[in-house]
Amino acid sequence: MGRVLPVLGSRRALHVVERNAMFYRNQWLMFASGFVEPLFYLLSIGIGLNHLVGTLDVGGRPVTYATFVAPGMLATSAMNGAIIDSVFNPFFRLKISHAYDSMLTTPLDVGDIALGEALWALARTGLYAVSFVGCMFALGDASSPLALLEIPGALATSFAFASLGLAACTYLRSWQDFDLITLFSLPLFLFSATFFPLSLYPRLLATLVWFSPLYQSATLLRGLNVGHLDPWMIPRLAYLCALGIIGLAIAARRFRRLLSP
Amino acid sequence: MTTLDASDDVVRARGVTKRFGDFDAVRGIDFTIRRGESFGFLGPNGAGKTSTMRMVSAVSTPTSGSLDIFGLDPASRGSEIRGRLGVVPQEDTFDLDLSLRLNLEMFGRYFDLPRRVIKERTGELLEFAHLSDRAEDKVDNLSGGMKRRLTIARALMNRPELLILDEPTTGLDPQARHLLWERLYRLKREGVTLIITTHYMDEAEQLCDRLVVMDHGRIVAEGAPADLITTHASREVLELRLGAEDHAALAPRLADLAERIEVLADRVLLYVDSADDTLASVHRAGWRPERALQRRSSLEDVFLRLTGRTLDE
Amino acid sequence: MSEVTSLGWSRWRRAWWFQAVYYAQTWRGSVVSSVLLPLGYLGALGVGVGHLVSHHSGLIDGQTYLHFIAPSLLATTAFQLGEGESLWPVLASFKWTRSFHAAVTTPLTPRDVLVGKLAWVATRAFAIGVLYALIIAGVGAAHSWWALTLPLLSVVICLAFAAPLAAYAAKVDTDISFPLIYRFGFVPMFLFSATFYPVSAYPGWLRPLVQLVPLYHGVALVRAACFGGAAPAVLAHLIVLLVLIVVGVLWGDVTFRRRLID
Structure with a gap:
């Protein structure tokens, strides 16, 4: 592994994952409670908006509004979770507690830290996605077995945002700068065709939305959710993975520059 | 091929420089640190001590010159070198989310030590640092002297051959300083090689067998404390x-x-x-x-x- | 005049300033959460989802979907301001920055600190209320002159959460319970307060439960101010929120004093 990913870290990155798991060991209730959150959202939408909005078309099939929205929310939660794990926590260890500096006095390398944090974000998203998809099946918002593929889809989403977030956190100067992250993630959340189909957007905006990784993710997951495979899924997935690799490479370089000049 | 002579040298630096942008932090220094000795870097703030320490800790690479630690090149084998080092940085940097015990245990994991060994050493090190009764506390609640002792204890987790201490007693009250010195003597007696930077004279005289005086990124004198005094004063x-x-x-x-x-x-x-x-x-x-x-x-x-x-x- | 001063006005003003000065350094984040986020929701939900809704079901309680949810967003923003300013920030002022402890080394008393904090939060709620009243009027959702009371309602809703939560935050040692309160309290509250659809959408057994959710009363109050409503119901909503404020302030008076003096 060390030889396969010389720039990005080694097997030791798993120790960083272990460290984060150790932290949550004492806070398991909070960790576990994350898994019920999607239930609230899906229930609320199912109760109220299914009835008001009627059915929408996904891959040529009519679906309820909750079925339409749920994959978008899974994509959004993969994004938000990745941002929390890759921006807030690493920023604290990078610039406030300087915990990374002490980790670098051990055999761990800068690349191990960057990769480890990204892996942790992935692991957490993976668990969350499993429970989310479980809730979707339970509430009837997913029915096709292909919906299980939403889990790896959510992982790709998380990988893209976790890597970009990790790169971004190295540029932040203080807690105040987190507003900039919100300024980035908020429009993505609201305007990535998560709540309504792209066809409702004005043409110019629709072109912009097309570049949004969250839109690509939501659309990918939505197709999988109803079991409708189409060839466009491949470039969407590739786009997310490419962002992840670019982000991780930048993050590893920036980490090296800050921690080991 | 390692010679007997080379294995006695723990650190060897020849013409080492370190440049940050336009600033020359270290401007070509030579020194050799032998196994078992305690070696000091003395100088005011900004003399280049910390930059030198970071290079010797295999965290930062020299801009030019040759540096080897345990006979290895830190640029390519940093990880391996760090596995044999203990580092006490100038600032205490802990994982503030974790308790004292978990800080030590996790640190042991970074060195890939088996869990059983970690458990055992964590107990010993908490004892060594006089912090056994605070094991489950958050690090944030410790006093300055306690944090410093914990940092030193943490640096010993991997039983290092070489312990690097950057300004170990800055900011401590006299009592805490003497307690720390006592701990360092103990390590020295056990055969650990020590590198210490300080801007306290008494500390350098007390702890160092040999030292270099640094100023503006250069070494301006080298020798045993007593010899330096005889020669230069x-x-x-x-x-x-x-x-x-x-x-x-x-x-x-x-x-x-x-x-x-x-x-x-x-x-x-x-x-x-x-x-x-x-x-x-x-x-x-x-x-x-x-x-x-x-x-x-x-x-x-x-x-x-x-x-x-x-x-x- | 000096009689009035000794009652605390001057000290409260100082405690208020203390908060204001701090806010002057951190206002950017609140623009995002208090202005851009709700506006984004209004655009995405009101216009986007609104289009779907009007296509399928027409009017909701006699309103377009945009008009229906515009008041909800005022209520939820006031709620989020009250909640967001009262858990972590209050605990931080006691525990991490210890700025409340610093404040009581001056002539300020714990009660002044509490009043100053709440007065400052109320000031922001009022400002947000004015902004939203303009937006609500701008999208044509203000059908009643009672809409002029929107800034005051914003203050009432905000304090109904800020006062009890600040009192609670003054009592705890760690923030360990906060994420749970958020997850099991605030998130469901946000979702199940007849915020995004009328209360008639809930199944019959759930409707009485929704009445127990404080934010529901805030949403209903704001909606009544925009579109008009039956006086007894409006009064009931208002009383629920005012009781929360009074209980919160009395409780906070105790917890702030205990934390800062005993």
């Missing part, structure tokens, strides 16, 4: 406060009484063989100093001689 010093008058103007008139004099803002230092005799001569010459202090020469005087500055400047 007289046996004794007479410090005179001459009242409100301008010291610099009066100084030349004192020059005949000493081997060498140094004029500071508030006093004049006379480097002499016997401070007693000189004080008598001063009185005979008609001077009535407000205050006169006689003492033995120290590393502070060596530093003043070599750099023209006091250490805390």
Whole structure:
């Protein structure tokens, strides 16, 4: 592994994952409670908006509004979770507690830290996605077995945002700068065709939305959710993975520059 | 091929420089640190000590020159080198989300130590740091001295062959300093090689077998503390406060009484063989100093001689 | 005049300033959460989802979907301001920055600190209320002159959460319970307060439960101010929120004093 990913870290990155798991060991209730959150959202939408909005078309099939929205929310939660794990926590260890500096006095390398944090974000998203998809099946918002593929889809989403977030956190100067992250993630959340189909957007905006990784993710997951495979899924997935690799490479370089000049 | 001689050298630096942008932090230094000795880097803030420490810790790579640690090149085998080092950085940096015990245990994991060994050593190290009763506390709640002891304990988790301490006692009260020194003697007796940076003279004299004096990124002197004093300073010093008058103007008139004099803002230092005799001569010459202090020469005087500055400047 | 001063006005003003000065350095984040986020929701939900809704079901309680949810967003923003300013920030002022401890080394008393904190939060709620009243009027959702009371309603809703939560935050030692309160309290509250659809959408057994959710009363109050409503119901909503404020302030008076003096 060390030889396969010389720039990005080694097997030791798993120790960083272990460290984060150790932290949550004492806070398991909070960790576990994350898994019920999607239930609230899906229930609320199912109760109220299914009835008001009627059915929408996904891959040529009519679906309820909750079925339409749920994959978008899974994509959004993969994004938000990745941002929390890759921006807030690493920023604290990078610039406030300087915990990374002490980790670098051990055999761990800068690349191990960057990769480890990204892996942790992935692991957490993976668990969350499993429970989310479980809730979707339970509430009837997913029915096709292909919906299980939403889990790896959510992982790709998380990988893209976790890597970009990790790169971004190295540029932040203080807690105040987190507003900039919100300024980035908020429009993505609201305007990535998560709540309504792209066809409702004005043409110019629709072109912009097309570049949004969250839109690509939501659309990918939505197709999988109803079991409708189409060839466009491949470039969407590739786009997310490419962002992840670019982000991780930048993050590893920036980490090296800050921690080991 | 490792020779016997090379295995005795723990760190070897030849012409090492470190440049950050336009700033030369270290401008070509040579030194060799032998197994089992305790080696000091003495100098004021900004002399290049910390940059040197970071290079010796295999965290930062030299801009030019050759550096090897345990006979290995830190640029390519940093991880392996760090596995054999213990580092006490200038700032205490802990994982604030974790308790003392978990901080130590996790640190052991970074070294890939087996969990059983980690458990055992964590107990010993908490004992060593006098912190066993605080094991489940958050690090944030510790005092400065406790944090420093914990940092040192943490650096010992992997049973390092070489322990690097950057300003280990800065900011500690005298009692905490002496407790730390006592811990360091113990390690030295156990055969651990120590590298210490400090800007405290007494600390350097107490702890170091050999030291280098650094200034502006260069090494300006090297030797055992006592030798450095003999070479670069007289046996004794007479410090005179001459009242409100301008010291610099009066100084030349004192020059005949000493081997060498140094004029500071508030006093004049006379480097002499016997401070007693000189004080008598001063009185005979008609001077009535407000205050006169006689003492033995120290590393502070060596530093003043070599750099023209006091250490805390 | 000096009689009035000794009652605390001057000290409260100082405690208020203390908060204001701090806010002057951190206002950017609140623009995002208090202005851009709700506006984004209004655009995405009101216009986007609104289009779907009007296509399928027409009017909701006699309103377009945009008009229906515009008041909800005022209520939820006031709620989020009250909640967001009262858990972590209050605990931080006691525990991490210790700025409340610093404040009581001056002539300020614990009660002044509490009043100053709440007065400052109320000031912001009022400002947000004015902004939203303009937006609500701008999209044509203000059908009643009672809409002029929107800034005051914003203050009432905000304080109904800020006062009890600040009192609670003054009592705890760690923030360990906060994420749970958020997850099991605030998130469901946000979702199940007849915020995004009328209360008639809930199944019959759930409707009485929704009445127990404080934010529901805030949403209903704001909606009544925009579109008009039956006086007894409006009064009931208002009383629920005012009781929360009074209980919160009395409780906070105790917890702030205990934390800062005993």
